[in-house]
Each structure stands twice: as C-alpha cells, then as structure tokens.
Amino acid sequence: DRGEFAHHMLKEIFEQPDSLENAMRGRLVEADASTHFGGLNLDPQKLRQAERIILTGCGTSYHAALVGEYLFEEFARIPVEVEYASEFRYRNPPIDRNTIVIAITQSGETADTLAALRESKRKGHTTLALCNVVGSTIAREADGGVYLHAGPEIGVASTKAFTSQVTVLAMLAIYFGRLRHLSALQGMQMIERMRQLPEIIRETLTCYDDVRRVAQRIHTARSVLYLGRNYLYPVALEGALKLKEISYIHAEGYPAAEMKHGPIALVDADTPSIFLIPRGGLFEKVMSNLEEVKARGGPVIAITNDGDESQLAHLRAKCDELILVPEVPEFLQPLICSIPLQLLAYEIAVLRGCDVDKPRNLAKSVTVE
Numbered sequence: 001d002r003g004e005f006a007h008h009m010l011k012e013i014f015e016q017p018d019s020l021e022n023a024m025r026g027r028l029v030e031a032d033a034s035t036h037f038g039g040l041n042l043d044p045q046k047l048r049q050a051e052r053i054i055l056t057g058c059g060t061s062y063h064a065a066l067v068g069e070y071l072f073e074e075f076a077r078i079p080v081e082v083e084y085a086s087e088f089r090y091r092n093p094p095i096d097r098n099t100i101v102i103a104i105t106q107s108g109e110t111a112d113t114l115a116a117l118r119e120s121k122r123k124g125h126t127t128l129a130l131c132n133v134v135g136s137t138i139a140r141e142a143d144g145g146v147y148l149h150a151g152p153e154i155g156v157a158s159t160k161a162f163t164s165q166v167t168v169l170a171m172l173a174i175y176f177g178r179l180r181h182l183s184a185l186q187g188m189q190m191i192e193r194m195r196q197l198p199e200i201i202r203e204t205l206t207c208y209d210d211v212r213r214v215a216q217r218i219h220t221a222r223s224v225l226y227l228g229r230n231y232l233y234p235v236a237l238e239g240a241l242k243l244k245e246i247s248y249i250h251a252e253g254y255p256a257a258e259m260k261h262g263p264i265a266l267v268d269a270d271t272p273s274i275f276l277i278p279r280g281g282l283f284e285k286v287m288s289n290l291e292e293v294k295a296r297g298g299p300v301i302a303i304t305n306d307g308d309e310s311q312l313a314h315l316r317a318k319c320d321e322l323i324l325v326p327e328v329p330e331f332l333q334p335l336i337c338s339i340p341l342q343l344l345a346y347e348i349a350v351l352r353g354c355d356v357d358k359p360r361n362l363a364k365s366v367t368v369e
C-alpha cells in the first residue's frame with residue numbers, strides 16, 4: 001500500500017527515519033559504549049582475531065560495501081577489501097586464515113552474492129550476511145548475520161535498504177572497533193550521534209523542495225556526473241546508479257579529484273555535475289574541483305550543509321543550484337547525502353514519464369547469473 005505517495009519508491013525514501021530507527025533498535029548499547037547484535041554467532045575472541053574483512057555484494061549493496069570499507073578502516077582498523085560478488089565468485093584471491101567474508105544483500109537471493117558466499121564457505125572462511133529479507137537463502141546459509149529490518153522494499157530501485165545497510169555497517173564498525181582500538185569515549189560519541197539519526201533524516205527530507213527545483217532544471221540532460229570524495233565517493237556512485245536505473249539518463253560517479261584525469265573532457269553546457277561538498281576537511285579541495293568544472297562551462301549543482309553563511313555565499317557564487325542538508329560527522333555523511341540523490345533520481349524519472357517502480361529491463365531480485 002503506497003498510502004499518500006505516488007510511488008513505492010517515494011514512500012520508501014520517506015520511510016527512512018523509521019527504517020533507520022528499526023535498524024538500530026536494541027543494538028546501540030550505551031553501557032558498553034558499543035553495539036550489540038543477536039545473530040553474529042561468533043565469539044568476540046574470534047572476531048578480535050580477524051585480520052581481514054571482505055565485503056561483497058552487487059549493485060547498490062556493493063556501494064554500501066564501499067562505504068563499509070571506509071568505516072571499518074577508520075574505526076576498526078581492519079584491512080578491508082570490497083569485491084563485486086560476480087567477480088569474487090570466479091577469482092581465486094589469496095585469502096588468509098583469519099578473514100571474515102560479509103555478504104551484503106537486500107533480497108538475500110541474488111545469485112552472484114549467494115555463489116560468492118558459498119565459495120567463501122567452501123574455502124573455510126567465516127561468513128556473515130547483512131540481509132533485509134528474513135529467512136532468505138543467504139541469511140540461512142551464512143554462519144551468522146544481521147538483519148536490516150528495513151521492512152519490505154517494493155520499488156525496484158533500492159533506497160531504504162541502502163541506508164539501512166550503511167547504518168548496520170557503521171554499527172558493526174563500532175563493534176569491531178571496540179574489540180580493538182576504539183576508546184569508550186569515541187564509541188560513546190558515535191552512538192550518541194547515531195541515536196539522533198532518525199530526527200536528522202526527517203530534517204534532511206525537507207530538501208525535497210530544493211531537489212524539485214534542480215530536477216526541473218536538469219531533467220532533459222543526456223548525461224550527468226556525480227562527484228564526491230572519501231565517504232562520499234561511494235555515494236556519488238550510488239547517485240549515478242539511481243539516475244541510470246529509473247530515468248535512463250547516462251550518469252557516472254567519480255571521486256571528485258579524478259575529474260582532471262579524463263572525465264572533465266565530458267563537461268559542456270548540457271552536462272550537469274553534482275558535487276557532494278559538505279563542510280569539513282576536504283571542503284576546499286572539492287571546491288577547487290568544482291571550480292575546474294565551472295570554468296569549463298558545465299552546470300554545477302552542489303549538495304552542502306546549511307549554517308555557515310560565508311561558506312554558503314562562496315559556494316552560491318560558483319554554483320548554479322544548491323541543495324542544503326544538515327551537518328553531521330563525516331562517518332554519517334553517506335546517509336544524509338544519499339537522500340537528496342534518491343529524491344533527485346525519483347523527480348527526474350517522474351518528469352521524464354518513466355515507470356519509477358518498475359524500470360525497464362530490471363528485476364527486484366536477480367536470481368540468475
């Protein structure tokens with residue numbers, strides 16, 4: 001039931017304050033300054049010995065895995081590799097003994113992800129699954145796992161499952177971190193910020209008005225670039241995937257600083273670039289990437305934080321459009337910044353008359369190779 005919403009996708013985007021609340025319910029434990037999961041089925045000693053983590057999945061779940069890489073490396077200090085499940089299943093990478101393979105999947109039925117999981121098990125690795133669908137094949141076959149509790153996702157384009165995956169990965173990073181180097185103080189601060197997430201997401205959704213204006217301006221484009229750095233590089237990839245899937249506009253995501261190594265050749269008056277440029281350590285760096293695009297006549301849309309007026313004035317002078325989202329610590333930026341990109345893909349697809357919930361050539365769950 002879509003209720004008041006025109007499409008399942010829009011309903012699911014607006015459900016995210018609740019789906020994230022459900023992902024965190026009972027899992028943030030102030031008393032331990034850590035997180036808790038019922039279904040990992042692994043004793044902490046074994047987890048502490050983990051020397052490497054491999055995150056694997058397809059499509060949007062693969063992008064969540066890329067965010068997970070930044071999270072695990074920053075907070076748990078464990079080397080992480082991210083692999084497309086479809087590639088991982090046929091490769092023969094050297095893997096050490098103390099490696100944990102984590103499969104990420106909304107449906108729990110994706111054929112490539114299942115095959116990657118089975119191959120990892122066959123080699124004797126400990127496997128975990130982050131799944132949304134309870135009792136799905138991958139949830140059943142993994143040694144342990146964490147459910148997303150996002151509720152049914154009906155729109156073919158994944159939205160709330162993605163933010164729940166990232167939320168669970170952040171909680172896992174705290175958990176692994178607290179078994180190793182992360183101090184109680186740091187753990188506590190992260191938990192406090194995560195508790196505020198549902199409210200912050202609610203506030204973020206008010207960017208819909210900004211997004212509508214941007215969609216009006218760029219919905220006739222034939223190609224769109226998405227640029228971000230650090231935690232927001234995977235979000236740029238995800239934003240581009242959303243647009244491709246439901247509006248059939250060609251889009252590419254890049255680390256913002258990679259532009260000058262080739263993609264900037266695509267920039268012209270008809271090719272908008274969407275920059276993820278929140279306040280923080282890399283603001284000035286991304287700003288100079290943005291100026292390079294502007295100088296070549298490309299329309300520039302910036303997604304940034306409200307608040308600091310002088311910084312905003314500076315951005316306004318350089319950009320054609322601004323979309324404002326709340327300011328959060330860096331590790332939560334992927335959650336906040338993916339929301340305007342989901343809404344933008346949705347709005348553009350609607351303006352182009354596309355079938356948002358059932359895009360051509362795509363199925364909700366890809367159970368063939």
Ligand code: F6R
Binds near residue numbers: 108
């Ligand atoms: C994107 C999308 C797909 C899926 C991919 C993996 O919006 O829906 O890219 O993310 O097919 O599906 P799951 O997560 O079910 O394994």
